[in-house]
Amino acid sequence: QNRPLNSQNVADSLQKYNLKKASIQKALDSLADSGKISFKEYGKQKIYLARQDQFNIPNNEELASMKEENAKLQEHLDQQKKAITEVEGEIKSLQSNLTLEQIHDKEAKLRKEVKEMEDKLVKLRGGVTLVRPEEKKAVEAMYSEKISLWRRRKRMFKDLWDAITENSPKDLKEFKEELGIEYDEDVGVNLQSVSELLQHGKKRARGQ
Numbered sequence: 491q492n493r494p495l496n497s498q499n500v501a502d503s504l505q506k507y508n509l510k511k512a513s514i515q516k517a518l519d520s521l522a523d524s525g526k527i528s529f530k531e532y533g534k535q536k537i538y539l540a541r542q543d544q545f546n547i548p549n550n551e552e553l554a555s556m557k558e559e560n561a562k563l564q565e566h567l568d569q570q571k572k573a574i575t576e577v578e579g580e581i582k583s584l585q586s587n588l589t590l591e592q593i594h595d596k597e598a599k600l601r602k603e604v605k606e607m608e609d610k611l612v613k614l615r616g617g618v619t620l621v622r623p624e625e626k627k628a629v630e631a632m633y634s635e636k637i638s639l640w641r642r643r644k645r646m647f648k649d650l651w652d653a654i655t656e657n658s659p660k661d662l663k664e665f666k667e668e669l670g671i672e673y674d675e676d677v678g679v680n681l682q683s684v685s686e687l688l689q690h691g692k693k694r695a696r697g698q
Contacts, residue, residue, distance in 0.1 A: 492545070494537045630688065637685050644674075644681060 501511040
């Protein structure tokens, strides 16, 4: 770098070579003594400079030509970077595609799944019962029990809520939000409609 440097600057630049500052200082002094570089002293610190008479300093016309050439090279570099990006994108796209072997494996897997679903569909169309009667009965009993618990707790809450708010001066809606209470309707469920699902299922079973 054609700029003033002290020994610490040089040591920092050559750090990756594991050179000690003392060795660098000795080398700089040796170069200065032999006239290969020059130096100036500022108090106890020495500043080293490259000899400027060794450089061929271009005139304005040469500088303009160099700038023009540099602009052309930069443009060429940008074009090459763009081409590299396009090639990398194409490579990535090709790598994401399945190989012929993978396509055959996937096709075989999908054909197997389709066959299994077609077999199941044939059974359903033929009226084959996929759930045993005892299993269906157990599920219906559990469902009915949960509905009963829901209905009982809903009634218990209503009785308790009515007792608490009977003489309350507060706005009931605000009071409910303050306590963090949610009604069934607030979360998009309805006891009546859920109860009817069980009755509908029983009627349908009798109809069959």
